[in-house]
Amino acid sequence: MNQPLSIRPTAVAGSFYPKNTSQLNSMLEEYLSIATVEIAAPKAIIAPHAGYIYSGQIAASVYSNLVKLKTKITRVVLLGPTHRVYVRGLALPGNTHFASPLGNVPVDTDSLKNISTHPFVQFLDEAHEQEHSLEVHIPFLQKVLNNFVLLPVLVGDATPEQVATILEELWGGDETLIVISSDLSHYLDYETACKTDNDTTHLIEKFDYKNIGSKQACGCMPMRGLLKLAQEKNMSIKTVDLRNSGDTAGTKDRVVGYGAYALFENRILNKEDEALIFNIIHKSIEQGFKTGKAFEPETKDVSEHLKKNYAVFITLKLNGQLRGCIGTTEAHAPLIDAVAHYAHAAAFSDPRFKPLTEEEYKHVEISLSILTPASPLPFADEQDLLAKLRPGVDGLIISKNNARATFLPVVWESLKESGQFLNELKRKAGIAASDSPEKAWRYTAEYYN
Template structure:
């Protein structure tokens, strides 16, 4: 099977700056503008994946909780939905690194054999090559952590139990962190989006993985998998930011919703 050794950036210069200095300055500004009310260290985050001018500040409101974890984190599990390639199950990549303007993020295949024993997990490069839902988080992770390996997973049609089983396999110890990538409602008028996203946010905080629908969140499948595991493990989910593109850099006629959550 053919494979890419280094997966190049697909959305640098569109979703986020292609210039390394500009990108680093923007990410740091987002993080520094965030106030953390309680010093909780989350195991996992749910964060949005739109262009940085739209959702970067919302994502940073969750990532800021990891600013004290500069040492000791050696593995990040990153799950996002497939926007461009129809997919059943969950896709791995054989790439050795994901590239961003800030450098290469090394990938680890140490768990591939265990994951590929699951009938709904496969290696599928086409699912990774143009997918933005994973890529946009890497500059945040590169800014926070200097020495970590990544396991990127593109999630297509998969049940909460299937995604949850993968998460349990990869859960690890306190040196492993999890990021779930998802936006919320898409292209509704501002007030309707606010009502929809508030309802979705309540379901997420209450771990109601069976209450989420595709119109509620494009990353519904990775989110529901995490909620399934959080319920199993007795964890809490807390919303730390809830806005939409009409609050940040867009009009209010047709907005996209963004929520940021910590799981601890």
């Protein structure tokens, strides 16, 4: 017997986003049109849920990349935190549809009934009635996808294991998109928020869900579950945007942080690959102590994807301070050979440092960055370039005449402001502080450590 029609009405239309259909369409089209970061097709996304004037641009940066999947995605699993009603475990709605100014969206009631058999899952309409964390995503989804069914789940006091269990059951194939709704830090001053959100982003990028709490993200409960499962699935993650309300429509004395992240089922290195690559890195440094030469790895029995050319950097840190960093922005050597070469170079040939000693090697931290291809970043002037930079996300290459230099995305950890980041990069390149670069390119990176 079919379930009687039951529509969950909008709760924050007219406050968080326009209630008028035409105005809402115009706002979404504007935000989506200026979101220019192109990424591969994601399996899951994390996006903010504040009022559109504050976080809409950040959400659009990741939602814009779903347009190319509009005919493929027919099912959306949407998880968000509870703000008004305490929930132990996970809360499901009893409705058959969720309303939106752009039309009603059908709920996959059968799938919700299936997961409701878990002892930590319950139907609780009260939790959904006034909750905004799911609702604000629906117009974005309607704008970028064709017809889809929705699985709306509110996550209250739940463990990462519980959330991961439900996500695994609902994971599906290419037809299913996972959306996690979360803002980042709340009501800090601008500078503190930037640092806090950068730190949180690094935790997210490392799938370090155990160290993400409510101070880092209001949607930490659903986020932690996704990150746990994504780590188990050897997924990759990309930070698409990272800003706060002080960058969009608010003052800078008390801001809310917003990040947009995309997760992919195609991480370059799985756990076995990562162990092999770091074994090669260590062998190359250790052989450097013995013979002065880099290790030459055998490639006969190595997986084919480790023989593909990649742009890589090897970074050494000692007591939290840089101790060597050498690599290339051009993919000109097989990954397995590149890491051996640049590990040796970072330890013994970085002109900024003396060669690494065996005593230092006992305490050094080693990380590997695998870079995406660099793409041109056109700009009208230096202010335009600064406006286009994404702190915490972009690696940047600049050039002027014969001067050229790059900073990896990880450099944002110590140079938080775009202006400081660019000025230090100009200094590294030998470009006068009063001059502007002639050309720029940006890239992102996968990190392993």
